[in-house]
Amino acid sequence: MLLKKTLFERIPSQWRLATMLALFVGTSIALTLVLVRSTVSRDLRRFDSAIILDELMEYAAIYAANGLQGVRDIFPAGQSSESHGLRITSANGQTLFESVPEDMQVFDWPKTVPEQDWETRKTHLQNITSPKTELELTVGAYKLRDGHLLWFGRTDAVAQLYQQNITLYLWLAGILAAAVAMLPVIWYSHEVLTPIRAFTASARRLHLPEGTARLMTPRAIPELKTLASVVNAGLDQILSLTRELQSTNDQLAHELRTPLARIRGNLETLLDKSDNAEAQDAAARSLEEIDRAAQLVQTILTVRAGDHGALRLYRQPTPVHQLIQNLVELFTPAAEDRQLTLDIVQGLDVVLNIDRELINQAISNLLDNALAYTPKGGRVTLRWQAEGTGAIIFVEDTGLGVHPEEVEMIWERYNRGSAAIARHPGIGLGLSLVRAIATAHGGSAGVANRSSKGARFWINLPQGS
Amino acid sequence: MHLLLVEDDPELGRQMTSWMARAGHSLQWVECGQAALDWLSQESCDAAILDVGLPDIDGFTIVETLRSQGVLVPVLFLTARAGVPDRVRGLAAGGDDYLTKPFAAEELLARLDALHRRATHTQPTKRRVGNSFLDPVKRRITCGQETVELQPREWTLLEVLMNHEGRIMPKQFLLEQVWDIHFDPGTNVVDAMICRLRRKLESAGSDLRIETIRGKGYAFEKDPV
Numbered sequence: 001m002l003l004k005k006t007l008f009e010r011i012p013s014q015w016r017l018a019t020m021l022a023l024f025v026g027t028s029i030a031l032t033l034v035l036v037r038s039t040v041s042r043d044l045r046r047f048d049s050a051i052i053l054d055e056l057m058e059y060a061a062i063y064a065a066n067g068l069q070g071v072r073d074i075f076p077a078g079q080s081s082e083s084h085g086l087r088i089t090s091a092n093g094q095t096l097f098e099s100v101p102e103d104m105q106v107f108d109w110p111k112t113v114p115e116q117d118w119e120t121r122k123t124h125l126q127n128i129t130s131p132k133t134e135l136e137l138t139v140g141a142y143k144l145r146d147g148h149l150l151w152f153g154r155t156d157a158v159a160q161l162y163q164q165n166i167t168l169y170l171w172l173a174g175i176l177a178a179a180v181a182m183l184p185v186i187w188y189s190h191e192v193l194t195p196i197r198a199f200t201a202s203a204r205r206l207h208l209p210e211g212t213a214r215l216m217t218p219r220a221i222p223e224l225k226t227l228a229s230v231v232n233a234g235l236d237q238i239l240s241l242t243r244e245l246q247s248t249n250d251q252l253a254h255e256l257r258t259p260l261a262r263i264r265g266n267l268e269t270l271l272d273k274s275d276n277a278e279a280q281d282a283a284a285r286s287l288e289e290i291d292r293a294a295q296l297v298q299t300i301l302t303v304r305a306g307d308h309g310a311l312r313l314y315r316q317p318t319p320v321h322q323l324i325q326n327l328v329e330l331f332t333p334a335a336e337d338r339q340l341t342l343d344i345v346q347g348l349d350v351v352l353n354i355d356r357e358l359i360n361q362a363i364s365n366l367l368d369n370a371l372a373y374t375p376k377g378g379r380v381t382l383r384w385q386a387e388g389t390g391a392i393i394f395v396e397d398t399g400l401g402v403h404p405e406e407v408e409m410i411w412e413r414y415n416r417g418s419a420a421i422a423r424h425p426g427i428g429l430g431l432s433l434v435r436a437i438a439t440a441h442g443g444s445a446g447v448a449n450r451s452s453k454g455a456r457f458w459i460n461l462p463q464g465s
Numbered sequence: 466m467h468l469l470l471v472e473d474d475p476e477l478g479r480q481m482t483s484w485m486a487r488a489g490h491s492l493q494w495v496e497c498g499q500a501a502l503d504w505l506s507q508e509s510c511d512a513a514i515l516d517v518g519l520p521d522i523d524g525f526t527i528v529e530t531l532r533s534q535g536v537l538v539p540v541l542f543l544t545a546r547a548g549v550p551d552r553v554r555g556l557a558a559g560g561d562d563y564l565t566k567p568f569a570a571e572e573l574l575a576r577l578d579a580l581h582r583r584a585t586h587t588q589p590t591k592r593r594v595g596n597s598f599l600d601p602v603k604r605r606i607t608c609g610q611e612t613v614e615l616q617p618r619e620w621t622l623l624e625v626l627m628n629h630e631g632r633i634m635p636k637q638f639l640l641e642q643v644w645d646i647h648f649d650p651g652t653n654v655v656d657a658m659i660c661r662l663r664r665k666l667e668s669a670g671s672d673l674r675i676e677t678i679r680g681k682g683y684a685f686e687k688d689p690v
Contacts, residue, residue, distance in 0.1 A: 258545060
């Protein structure tokens with residue numbers, strides 16, 4: 001059942017619509033056929049019975065007036081049809097007169113009438129079938145005044161011909177109706193489906209940075225046009241908000257960095273000109289703080305832009321193995337100083353279209369974390385694997401791991417794991433930055449504790465467009 | 466060097482004027498884009514330091530104008546915007562280098578050096594420095610009987626330091642020149658690499674020295690004999 005449902009859902013909608021219309025038309029035709037045929041068949045049967053009764057009366061009158069000879073003379077002249085037959089039998093079933101066309105001789109004509117009160121009913125009708133033909137014979141009997149029986153038979157040949165014709169015309173009408181019923185399908189696929197496909201095509205470009213792509217609806221139905229204009233208005237608003245955020249970010253960067261630059265310059269002069277060791281030390285430490293503050297401003301602005309999809313990316317085709325190799329070379333001396341082993345598990349060569357510097361920064365943050373939280377003698381491993389057309393990059397360590405309750409919390413701005421607070425001062429933006437960068441690339445970032453020991457951080461990066 | 470500075474912030478302008486004077490460069494300081502274009506149409510200089518956010522014409526546009534006029538003076542942008550797209554835009558406009566505020570005086574000087582050197586750049590060859598014989602192809606340093614081989618990055622680091630002999634190289638400048646990293650990776654990666662390079666030089670008995678200057682960076686010098 002489930003399989004059938006998913007199969008049906010996979011069928012393109014115009015085929016679904018066509019199937020439904022075909023079912024509808026087919027059912028209508030079938031119902032009409034059944035109803036019309038049964039009605040017509042009943043009416044024709046009545047009509048046949050009426051003819052038989054008429055004829056019986058007529059020949060009874062002729063018999064009454066002119067006797068058997070009269071009937072014998074008149075019947076052949078009066079009947080042109082091959083579907084009428086006349087017999088006169090005596091009360092004990094002996095045939096006195098018979099005029100039955102060849103086609104009707106296949107039927108086993110009755111000899112007698114079942115017991116009947118001829119006073120209340122003057123005629124008797126019975127239907128006779130024969131295995132030799134599909135036709136049905138209706139025979140009427142009339143008891144003549146001399147006690148003989150007058151039989152008049154008529155087959156339903158004409159009635160069946162009528163029915164066949166009616167069936168044929170109904171089929172023709174049905175086929176025509178089915179053809180007309182396909183018009184909505186054609187309309188639907190032209191006016192609804194084609195614009196929806198154009199929608200999808202343009203929607204695919206919406207996530208691009210500075211998304212100026214809009215839903216295009218050249219020949220769509222009014223409802224879709226309305227939808228497109230509503231969506232486009234929303235996108236315009238998002239774009240203008242994004243631009244506003246970017247420009248406030250630029251403004252903020254300028255407002256915050258310029259005074260830092262002024263202070264930095266003056267501190268450098270102080271460091272150069274002072275002969276006092278204590279003053280020099282203070283100036284040197286302040287310079288380090290200024291650089292940290294500048295980096296923090298940059299991180300905050302990047303996280304802020306990344307969280308709102310306003311981070312401008314400079315995507316370049318980047319081989320993942322090369323990017324990771326470079327980072328490992330950069331961090332190896334520092335890792336060795338801490339008596340840690342830093343190694344790479346080589347994955348397949350993957351080339352991703354990413355902002356190289358931001359991804360470098362994200363992985364550096366994870367490495368920085370891993371180096372800080374892995375005890376001496378531990379191991380930090382970088383590996384990656386292809387995931388769809390993108391890749392997942394893992395940074396694994398042999399440290400204490402992440403407390404299960406903090407697995408999500410540590411990614412939030414300014415939140416740090418309990419292990420971090422004890423050991424490193426400062427605010428926790430490192431992992432927020434990692435996540436913001438991953439999100440800006442359309443990917444994600446997360447952490448899980450390894451079954452053995454330590455944590456496994458990962459960044460999932462889809463292939464950029 | 467003869468330099469042009471375009472900077473609208475009076476404090477920064479004043480500081481840079483004094484740094485350049487101390488470093489032995491002459492500096493012409495103007496405060497807006499139009500003044501810079503006017504000055505450059507009359508005079509010439511070895512390099513121009515351009516603030517991107519100027520009150521009249523932004524730095525990118527100034528360089529585009531200059532380049533369209535065929536003025537090929539090397540340009541270093543100063544800006545508060547640190548994003549890669551901004552840097553790419555600056556370089557695409559025709560700039561040669563890009564420095565983010567706040568910056569160290571030494572970093573500015575090192576970059577100006579590098580800009581100036583770029584025109585007269587020569588391939589490093591085998592040479593003797595102090596008591597050490599340097600082979601850049603095999604990345605090998607020989608002092609008498611002792612020989613030590615350097616990793617590619619260690620060699621690049623040594624080359625960058627030697628190229629700016631006597632100057633203090635800030636950490637960020639080294640990160641960019643050696644590893645092409647434009648952010649602070651957190652862990653003391655540069656310090657660790659310098660220590661390792663130092664140990665290798667000492668183990669070979671070389672008199673090449675790398676000094677750490679607190680709050681500023683690193684400097685290369687030959688041991689005074």
